[in-house]
Amino acid sequence: MSISLLLEMAESSQPDREALVSGELRWTTAELSRLADGAAGVITETGARHVAYVGTGAEMLPLLLFGAAGASVPVTPLNYRLSGDGVRALVERLPDPLVVVDEDYRHVVEGERVITSTDFLSAAQVADPTSGFADPDAVAVVLFTSGTTSTPKAVELTHNNLTSYVTGTVEFDSAEPGDAALVCVPPYHVAGVGAALSNLYAGRKIVYLKNFEAREWLRLLGEERVSSATVVPTMLDRIVDALEKSGAEYPVPSSLRTLAYGGSKVALPLVRRATAAFPGVGLVNAYGLTETSSTIAVLTPEDHRDALAATDPDALRRLGSVGRPVPGVEVQIRADDGTVLVAGETGELYVRGEQVSGRYTDVGSLLDAEGWFPTKDRAMLDDAGYLFLGGRSDDTIIRGGENIAPAEIEDVLVEHPQVGHCAVVGLEDSEWGQIIVAVVVPLPDTTPDADDLRAYVRAQLRGSRTPDRVVFRHELPTNATGKVLRRELVDELDAHSKESA
Known part of the structure; x- marks a missing residue:
């Protein structure tokens, strides 16, 4: 329709x-x-x-x-x-x-x-x-x-892609009287399009914040009695910072029931900080792509609470997943040869459903004969159907013939008590093909040691996953949805290596 x-x-x-x-x-x-x-x-x-x-x-x-x-x-x-x-x-x-x-x-x-x-x-x-x-x-x-x-x-x-997404994930006129959604994602991102359509369909007032600023976001939250909001990870980080430093100025209103985050990978330390900063608010992790008309998997508030309260390691680690597929969306994990993998095995994520387009101007459709779209995201499903992302296939580092997912190292590094943000990339190397470089943004008032960070990773992962180099920066280059611009990092690091040679 x-x-x-x-x-x-x-x-x-x-x-x-x-x-x-x-x-x-x-x-x-x-x-x-x-x-x-x-x-x-x-x-x-x-x-x-x-x-x-x-x-x-x-x-x-x-x-x-x-x-x-x-x-x-x-x-x-x-x-x-x-x-x-x-x-x-x-x-x-x-x-x-x-x-x-x-x-x-x-x-x-x-x-x-x-x-x-x-x-x-x-x-x-x-x-x-x-x-x-x-x-x-x-x-x-x-x-x-x-x-x-x-x-x-x-x-x-x-039209059918978009309306399939909306009607498959939202019940018509289901919002409670007075419900309001605070939207600050950019209009050129699929989440902005999805928010405009789905909130209108649900009967929820849309409150727009054109230019994001954490304190203004918090002010609007209270002034408009917002019940739900969606942010990207960089925004969430700044909002939590503002609450931790001056939460009394703009307290979280009782009207807020859900806070969704997505657009790029969110580090677990930030999820835990957000849980503390928004007590009683249901956190939602939403994962989707432009080609899928927005969200295809959701980690619900119940999932967050269950994972945070869990003692079982498998249940606890689900906090780092993007949840389970939304109604109407099917997922498969495939090996490089196209074989469908079983739970626990990592490969490329394929998705299928009415909301999935997979079509590009001047290129055509990338859907296979059975309607499956190759996302180029590395992923794994656990026994309960929770989806874990491992980064883009294009980001894979091949060191000494071994394929290494940057996300595997990043998930360890970001838990170090002196690391605020990090990104791991591969640089060309005559001996190994590529070497592993960790780009680290330290937490304020800390001075982490490169060898200490390398040892921290080595203690938790195989030695082949240990960064060959650690580089410190004040910030990481990101786009509007918080995705790290890895190509920009690689170009800068390559240029610096050539200058130093």
């Missing part, structure tokens, strides 16, 4: 419900629906075959999602953090687009068919409304992958 139906259902059920808050702006479900029809009219009038958006999101994201759907054209939120050349290169890959841009980023786009967000909203308020339901198999959203190691790929998500 078309995503337009999600908005129609929400309006039919509760037209006067406050649906969206962004700064001083507040829209009811009916107002959002009316403006979306106007937005569809504006888009149709231009004759554009695609809509691109450059900006920080908030109200513009749902408006353009439903406006483009009503006009039966796809929409692409772009990474506004890119350089002007980077943004223009992505716009040029879209067919005959209308570009909607926030005023702060107007200088990075050019061309005749460009309109500011303010002018677009004004036009939508007076345009002849257009409403329609696109073909469920038509492309609704195109998102560019982060491109941390290669040229960004354009992932195509159909």
